Amino acid sequence: MTRLQEMVSHVQKLPAMPVVAMEVLQSMSGADTDIDALARRIAQDQAIAARVLRVANSPFYGLQAQVSSIHDAIVVLGLSSVRSLVLAAAVIAGLPAGNCPDFSHTRFWRHVLGVAVAARALARPLKRPPEPLFIAGLLHDIGRLAMMVIYPDELCSVLADAQARDCTLAEAEQRHFGFDHSTAGAELARRWNFPAEIVDALAWHHNPTQGVPGGLAGIVHYADAIAHALDLDEADSDQVPRLDPDTVDALNLDWEALVSVLTETRAGFDSFKPLLG
Amino acid sequence: MDDALTLPLSEVIPGTVLAAPVIDPSGAVLLPAGLSLTAAHLDSLQRRGIASVVVVPAEDPEALAIRRERIRARVMYLFRHTAQEPGSQALLHAVLAFRQEAGK
Numbered sequence: 001m002t003r004l005q006e007m008v009s010h011v012q013k014l015p016a017m018p019v020v021a022m023e024v025l026q027s028m029s030g031a032d033t034d035i036d037a038l039a040r041r042i043a044q045d046q047a048i049a050a051r052v053l054r055v056a057n058s059p060f061y062g063l064q065a066q067v068s069s070i071h072d073a074i075v076v077l078g079l080s081s082v083r084s085l086v087l088a089a090a091v092i093a094g095l096p097a098g099n100c101p102d103f104s105h106t107r108f109w110r111h112v113l114g115v116a117v118a119a120r121a122l123a124r125p126l127k128r129p130p131e132p133l134f135i136a137g138l139l140h141d142i143g144r145l146a147m148m149v150i151y152p153d154e155l156c157s158v159l160a161d162a163q164a165r166d167c168t169l170a171e172a173e174q175r176h177f178g179f180d181h182s183t184a185g186a187e188l189a190r191r192w193n194f195p196a197e198i199v200d201a202l203a204w205h206h207n208p209t210q211g212v213p214g215g216l217a218g219i220v221h222y223a224d225a226i227a228h229a230l231d232l233d234e235a236d237s238d239q240v241p242r243l244d245p246d247t248v249d250a251l252n253l254d255w256e257a258l259v260s261v262l263t264e265t266r267a268g269f270d271s272f273k274p275l276l277g
Numbered sequence: 278m279d280d281a282l283t284l285p286l287s288e289v290i291p292g293t294v295l296a297a298p299v300i301d302p303s304g305a306v307l308l309p310a311g312l313s314l315t316a317a318h319l320d321s322l323q324r325r326g327i328a329s330v331v332v333v334p335a336e337d338p339e340a341l342a343i344r345r346e347r348i349r350a351r352v353m354y355l356f357r358h359t360a361q362e363p364g365s366q367a368l369l370h371a372v373l374a375f376r377q378e379a380g381k
Contacts, residue, residue: 166358225365229355229372240355243364258371266379 004179008187010150017192020045021090024083025194028131035079039071042086051089051275052082060271080131088113088138088275095145102159103148107233109276112138114232117268118223118261119216125257126219136201136216137223139194143185143202144169150184151177168241170206182206208247218247230262232269282334286327291316297331345377352376 001009023041027033043049049070056067056077067073074082116137123130147155154176162172173180186203194202197212201220204211211217221244227233228240253261281296291314299308299322307325308318314330322330336344352373359365 222368225368226372229352229368230376231351231355238355239357240359240365240368242359242362243368245362245364248364248367253367255367255371258367259375262371262375 003177004183007147007150007177007179007184011146011184011187011191014146014149014188014191015095018045018048018090018093020048021087022193024087024090028083029195033079035074036071038083039069039074042082043070045090047093048086048089051093052085054274055085055272056082058271058274060267084116084131084134084138085272085275087135088116088272091139091142095142095149100148100152100156100159102156102163104235106276107235108141108144111227111233112141113272113275114227114230114265114269115140115220115223117272118226118230118265119220121261121264121268122219122223122251122253124264125253125261126251128219132195132197133216133219133223136198136220139185139189139198140202140205140220140224141181141185142188143181143183146184146188147173147181163237166237166239168239170241180206206241208244214250218244218250221247222251226262226265230266230269232265280334281331283329283331285329286319286322289314289319289330289332291319293335294333295330296333299327299330301325301327344380348376348381349373 020042023038027038042052052070052073053067056073057063061077063076067076070082073085077085116134119133119137120130122128123133158172158176159169161176162169165172170180170182182203182205186199189199189202197216200211201216204215204217205220205224208218208221225240225243228238231238284293293314295308295310295312295314298306298310301307307322307327308314312318314332352369353360356365356369360369
């Protein structure tokens with residue numbers, strides 16, 4: 001068995017996606033969503049509901065009255081924001097924490113939230129629906145968590161190797177395993193029955209020219225660089241990964257669009273920070 | 278705010294940013310925190326008998342230059358392997374301008 005086949009068979013044994021996350025994903029594809037039913041379902045998972053309410057009540061939104069129910073949070077923040085929040089909280093709550101000195105869970109989640117808000121900010125100038133981009137950003141590095149569960153010891157030494165060589169984690173993973181977390185992430189996303197466009201974004205966010213042309217991978221690729229460049233994960237030895245020039249050209253962002261994306265990313269990131277606490 | 282400064286109204290110049298709202302004796306908010314004061318605001322506050330306001334201290338040019346350089350060095354460090362890459366140029370320059378403007 002090759003290492004890749006071994007990884008794929010291990011991914012099949014990882015936990016199933018949290019049920020509430022699955023229902024949220026399903027409600028996105030349905031034309032008419034029963035908001036009351038969805039709100040009731042979300043409220044049943046107290047850990048997730050509490051995180052969502054914490055965000056809705058953060059000073060960022062500056063609401064006068066306390067938001068005390070998921071239904072109110074949907075009214076105030078909008079269905080798509082709450083759905084994104086629930087999915088974020090479900091994924092955060094649903095994946096077991098690995099244990100490795102060079103891996104910081106806080107930093108990981110800061111990074112993926114940063115990429116999610118950057119990808120969502122890119123939706124406006126690119127005239128794309130924001131929600132799938134937010135979700136693709138949020139899940140783009142999920143393969144790192146999967147590999148942490150499958151290969152705890154090896155991944156620890158790969159992390160140390162990336163530090164020592166001052167290279168990106170994807171490069172260090174490639175060197176050691178012959179594949180990287182984007183492949184593992186796409187496998188997990190397939191196992192969890194994510195929509196095809198999300199699977200494609202996870203698989204190709206480091207090599208966007210290999211993804212579906214005009215798909216989400218190129219946007220997540222760019223959002224990833226933005227999150228690193230704005231120091232959103234607060235890692236001292238961080239680095240901005242290489243951007244594929246053809247992908248950058250295809251996105252065709254002018255200076256004004258770019259600066260407003262950076263502004264929106266910074267503000268959006270601050271609004272989601274209470275999720276992490 | 279840690280570094281807010283209370284100044285007599287007579288010493289405040291236009292362009293100064295409020296660190297706290299200006300509140301009249303009845304408790305009504307006259308001007309919100311974060312507002313950049315204009316000459317018209319200052320005249321109006323004087324007419325209403327406001328003696329002092331809480332403002333964000335102006336940064337001296339030397340401190341500003343040091344901070345901008347610190348941010349530039351950090352951004353160049355983050356782009357240490359990619360600053361010469363064609364795909365990274367636009368992002369590098371936009372991030373540099375944005376972060377220096379934002380001050381972080």
